[in-house]
Amino acid sequence: MTTASAIPVEVATTPDGAPSFAAVAEAHLDTVLRYLAHLTQNRDLAEDLTSATFERALRDWRRFDSRKGRVAVWLVQIARGVALDHFRSEGRRRDRERRYAAGETEVLPPPEAGIGDPRLRQALAGLTRAERELIALRVVLELDTAEAAGVTGASPSAVSTGLHRALGKLRDEVGDLR
Amino acid sequence: MTRPGPTADRLDELLAGAAPAGDEETALLALTTRLRTLDDQPASAALRERVAVIAQGPADRPDPGAAGLLARAREALRFGDGPRRPALVVGSILALLLAAAISVPVISGGSEDSGARAPAIVGSEGDDGAAGTFAPNAPGAKAGGAAESAPQAADSARSAATSAVPGGVVPPSPDPGRPQEVIVSTRVKVDDVDALSGASADAMRAARDLGGFTVSSRFSVPSGEEGSADLVLRVPTDRVEQALTAFAGLGTVISQDASLTDLGEQVDRTQRRIATLRTRLTEARAELAKAPDDVVLQARVEAFERALSRRVAEQRGLQRRAALARIDLTLTTIGPDAPESDNRFVVAFQRSWDRFATVLEWLIAAAVFLVPVALIALVAGWLSREGRRRQEARALGRS
Numbered sequence: 001m002t003t004a005s006a007i008p009v010e011v012a013t014t015p016d017g018a019p020s021f022a023a024v025a026e027a028h029l030d031t032v033l034r035y036l037a038h039l040t041q042n043r044d045l046a047e048d049l050t051s052a053t054f055e056r057a058l059r060d061w062r063r064f065d066s067r068k069g070r071v072a073v074w075l076v077q078i079a080r081g082v083a084l085d086h087f088r089s090e091g092r093r094r095d096r097e098r099r100y101a102a103g104e105t106e107v108l109p110p111p112e113a114g115i116g117d118p119r120l121r122q123a124l125a126g127l128t129r130a131e132r133e134l135i136a137l138r139v140v141l142e143l144d145t146a147e148a149a150g151v152t153g154a155s156p157s158a159v160s161t162g163l164h165r166a167l168g169k170l171r172d173e174v175g176d177l178r
Numbered sequence: 179m180t181r182p183g184p185t186a187d188r189l190d191e192l193l194a195g196a197a198p199a200g201d202e203e204t205a206l207l208a209l210t211t212r213l214r215t216l217d218d219q220p221a222s223a224a225l226r227e228r229v230a231v232i233a234q235g236p237a238d239r240p241d242p243g244a245a246g247l248l249a250r251a252r253e254a255l256r257f258g259d260g261p262r263r264p265a266l267v268v269g270s271i272l273a274l275l276l277a278a279a280i281s282v283p284v285i286s287g288g289s290e291d292s293g294a295r296a297p298a299i300v301g302s303e304g305d306d307g308a309a310g311t312f313a314p315n316a317p318g319a320k321a322g323g324a325a326e327s328a329p330q331a332a333d334s335a336r337s338a339a340t341s342a343v344p345g346g347v348v349p350p351s352p353d354p355g356r357p358q359e360v361i362v363s364t365r366v367k368v369d370d371v372d373a374l375s376g377a378s379a380d381a382m383r384a385a386r387d388l389g390g391f392t393v394s395s396r397f398s399v400p401s402g403e404e405g406s407a408d409l410v411l412r413v414p415t416d417r418v419e420q421a422l423t424a425f426a427g428l429g430t431v432i433s434q435d436a437s438l439t440d441l442g443e444q445v446d447r448t449q450r451r452i453a454t455l456r457t458r459l460t461e462a463r464a465e466l467a468k469a470p471d472d473v474v475l476q477a478r479v480e481a482f483e484r485a486l487s488r489r490v491a492e493q494r495g496l497q498r499r500a501a502l503a504r505i506d507l508t509l510t511t512i513g514p515d516a517p518e519s520d521n522r523f524v525v526a527f528q529r530s531w532d533r534f535a536t537v538l539e540w541l542i543a544a545a546v547f548l549v550p551v552a553l554i555a556l557v558a559g560w561l562s563r564e565g566r567r568r569q570e571a572r573a574l575g576r577s
Contacts, residue, residue: 025233026226033221047225054232087573120212128575138193139210145190153570157186164186171209 019071021061025054028072031141032079038136039083041125049086053079073147076137080151087129123173131166138163273554277547357500359439360415364422364505367513368429371405377428377509378407384424385411390502406510412502425507432513441500448493455486 032053036046057078064074124132130152137148138159148163149156184192184203198204221229368377375397382392390413399405413421422434459482466475 022230022233025229029221029226029229033225034218038216047222050221050225051228051232054229058232084570084573088569091573117212117216120209120216124213124216130571130574133574135213139213140216142193144194153567160186160190164189167189167206167209170213171206174209 021058024071024075025057028075029054031072032075034140035076035133035136036079036083038124038140039080039129039133041132045086049079049082052082052086056082069147069150072141073143073151076141076143077151080133117174119174120170123170126173127166127169131162131169134159134163135166135170139167269554269558273551273558276554277550357441357445357496358415359441359499360418360436360503361439362418362422362434362436362503362505363508364425364431364435365433365508365510365513366425366429367432368509368511370511371399371403373429374399374405374407374509374511378409380428381409381411381425381507381509385413385421385505388413388417388421388424390414390417390421393504404511406508406512409505409507409509411505411507413505415501415503418503418505421503421505425505428509430513432510441496445493445496445500448489448496452486452489452493455482455489458482459486 029050033046033050036049036053037043040046040049053075057075060078064071124135127135133152134148137143137151138145143151145156145159149159152159154162184206188203189206192198192203192207193210198207366377368374378395378397382395385392390411393410393412395410396408397405398407411421425431459479462475462479462482466472466479469475
């Protein structure tokens, strides 16, 4: 059981004591990437979205207020917005293509091979993005319920219930992994 | 089918570090451990370098300034980019136009109303200083007790016969020792047409209570909002002040013209003529008694009798004119507002009230303008938020 937070805390600071954006980006790159990898189930796409996330984060860096929450949570929020924008534009693109290629069967890409149990990977691919997002936030990144609720815009109870349901589905698919 | 396991709350506790109890919780924690190791590989060197370049690029760049903010605003409002931006811009313009369309008639309606209330001095003031003519201080004197009914005002005035008429109205003050004719024209503004008939009835009742009567009355309401009543009343001359006090209580005195004519000389002359006629009549009758068949003497006696009768009637007319004053009372819904009082406190209060009313009027106008905008903005915001949520749910595959 992991008890330590999956998000690094210490980052380099500027001479005036504030963390530099470069140090923040270096420290939280893997956090953002893991979140996006779980959400998209596509490592290459996750890397592209990670770059876009840090571009947007740099633009908004001056508006970040550490009193309102951790920088990692703020970055994940931005990553989520970037991902949603991508999904939306991708959805529109697919709609257009579907209209032009009416009658053709769409072939979804299979889940990528990667590190970890292939059965678990397959089961994860069967979940919705919302369910995968909750697992990424609560289990992988180990955000607490309130932070996860802040990122998703849902209520804490909805986060708890959604996570419970998502893990239940995974267990049904993969069985006992001990 | 989802197998039975820890509840959502218990799951939160387990993720927070609680020790597992039982096989189900242990299995669940094993699953979370596997999930953490899934894809647990650091970012590639290429990505790390790319992000480092991004982070180093315009690091600590200066504040974008007004031009930057303008560019961002332009970008934010760019058509065809965001999902609802065109609709938002068009909706905002429509909201402003709608608010203007609603508010302009309301505001201009208020101005017309103000215009209708603009002072239009009515009535006339007498020539100040002219012999026997009284002129009121100013039109628009509000009676002290507007709510007080006319009979009540008459009663209170009767108990203080010499008190001044409130509000600056100067009534004629006939000399009780001399025969004088008093004619007063007064114009009183009442609140509305509904109050007109009641005020007319009160005026006639007040005249009757003071020992007078109504000579004529004419009631006219040409439109549903404006009207007037013209009353000709006669009241004892020594009670003119009380009558005017009572009439002033019906509303706001907006003009008053009073004239007082001394009838003493006419009365004296008539009396002298009557006395002369009586003397001559007595002498003529004495001569006729000596010569009853004298036709000339008979004609002279008859002529003296007719002349005496006319003079006596003339004298009675003069006495009636002196005994009863004529009051031409016009009750109207049209007229200027009451003037400011001489009392400094009242003046200050009135001015403050006027300013407050003006501010209130503007606030209401602003509210009339802003409420539709705010409502439309609220609805637009709600719709936009719901749209975003739907899009987000679709993108995340939520049901």
